[in-house]
Amino acid sequence: MMYRNIFDTHAHYDDERFNEDRTELLSSLFRGSVSGIINCGCDLKSSLKTVELTEKHSLVYGAVGVHPHEAEKATAEDLKQIKELYKNDKIVAVGEIGLDYFYDFSPRERQIEIFREQIITANELGLPVIIHDRDAHEDTMNILKELKPKGVVHCFSGSAEMAKEILKLGLYIGIGGAVTFKNARKPVEVVEILPLDRLLLETDAPYMTPVPFRGKRCDSSHIAYTAEKIAEIKGIGVQELINKATENTKTLFNI
Numbered sequence: 001m002m003y004r005n006i007f008d009t010h011a012h013y014d015d016e017r018f019n020e021d022r023t024e025l026l027s028s029l030f031r032g033s034v035s036g037i038i039n040c041g042c043d044l045k046s047s048l049k050t051v052e053l054t055e056k057h058s059l060v061y062g063a064v065g066v067h068p069h070e071a072e073k074a075t076a077e078d079l080k081q082i083k084e085l086y087k088n089d090k091i092v093a094v095g096e097i098g099l100d101y102f103y104d105f106s107p108r109e110r111q112i113e114i115f116r117e118q119i120i121t122a123n124e125l126g127l128p129v130i131i132h133d134r135d136a137h138e139d140t141m142n143i144l145k146e147l148k149p150k151g152v153v154h155c156f157s158g159s160a161e162m163a164k165e166i167l168k169l170g171l172y173i174g175i176g177g178a179v180t181f182k183n184a185r186k187p188v189e190v191v192e193i194l195p196l197d198r199l200l201l202e203t204d205a206p207y208m209t210p211v212p213f214r215g216k217r218c219d220s221s222h223i224a225y226t227a228e229k230i231a232e233i234k235g236i237g238v239q240e241l242i243n244k245a246t247e248n249t250k251t252l253f254n255i
């Protein structure tokens with residue numbers, strides 16, 4: 001199994017779990033199957049690290065923004081500084097942003113406020129958004145319907161019915177390692193109805209490692225296993241699926 005042209009649309013290589021081998025790992029991924037990565041910031045600090053990664057590695061692009069977990073801690077000054085980073089050509093999206101009512105690490109009103117504010121910024125700048133939605137489907141959908149950003153719902157965890165609503169809004173859907181899990185029912189149903197021109201591949205590295213490496217640290221090369229599963233569901237070739245997802249990525253993020 002050796003694929004090429006894998007584009008990981010969602011990873012966190014600024015995470016401390018990559019401190020020991022970050023540069024070597026990224027270099028080896030780009031010598032192998034991976035042709036691009038979007039690193040996603042979650043607050044000002046990780047957004048600045050994301051910019052550093054894009055400067056160091058020509059095939060690393062970035063999304064910067066405030067994650068719902070960090071919504072409470074983020075100050076107006078943080079948001080102002082993050083806004084400056086969108087001037088950088090290699091910052092291709094606003095993210096990751098959204099709502100998380102599973103952990104509720106920040107009060108919901110603040111999550112909603114900062115989510116809306118960042119979508120409005122993205123719309124003003126003509127940038128796509130990378131959306132995190134965990135157990136907050138109703139509020140997420142209402143905000144997306146109202147503000148109509150372009151972008152992707154990452155690590156999509158909703159039903160096939162909700163996926164159809166998202167597709168109607170012109171958004172893409174990110175599929176990660178969860179589709180390979182033994183108990184995966186909803187992600188498989190979502191892939192079944194998902195048109196190939198709206199599908200993006202992602203890891204959420206170092207998390208969400210696909211089977212057979214579940215529990216280990218995830219990196220972008222593991223997308224091969226996610227792609228194999230999706231290709232099997234769709235009844236198409238794995239490399240063909242990877243190429244289509246990479247083409248979608250370049251279209252959405254204007255790369």
Ligand code: NI
Pocket residue numbers: 010012040096204
């Ligand atoms: Ni993430």
